[in-house]
Amino acid sequence: MRLxxxxxxxxxxxxxxxxxxxxxxxxxxIDESSGEIDAIILPSRGNFGSFWSDREPLIxxxxxxxxxxxxxxxxxxxxxxxxxxxxxxx
Numbered sequence: 144m145r146l147x148x149x150x151x152x153x154x155x156x157x158x159x160x161x162x163x164x165x166x167x168x169x170x171x172x173i174d175e176s177s178g179e180i181d182a183i184i185l186p187s188r189g190n191f192g193s194f195w196s197d198r199e200p201l202i203x204x205x206x207x208x209x210x211x212x213x214x215x216x217x218x219x220x221x222x223x224x225x226x227x228x229x230x231x232x233x
Contacts, residue, residue: 144211146171149166149211149216150166150167151165151166151167152165152166152211152212152214152215152216153165153214153215153216154166154169154183154185154203154215154216154218155215155216155217155218156218156219156220157209157217157218157219158219158220158221159220163185163201163203163218164185164186164201166183166216168185168186169183169184169185169186170183170184171183171184172184172202179205180205181204181205182202182203182204182205183202183203183205184200184201184202184203185200185201185202185203186200187199187200187201203218203220207219207220
């Protein structure tokens with residue numbers, strides 16, 4: 144799959160049903176040695192009911208992606224995602 148095919152797709156959390164953002168609004172963490180995508184970084188947002196804090200971006204590990212559909216990317220994130228996301232640093 145090409146990166147251009149992901150742009151514009153909405154990211155939805157399977158666990159909560161929450162719309163997290165769009166791939167076009169995000170950044171990627173890419174492994175320099177393999178060229179593989181390690182994670183998607185969604186910018187923070189200021190919604191009190193949101194899944195993550197409005198002070199830090201949400202880092203979605205690539206292995207949390209369940210399905211890439213025609214219009215959405217389905218990810219499975221629960222409370223343990225925070226521990227996983229700490230292994231990535233900016």
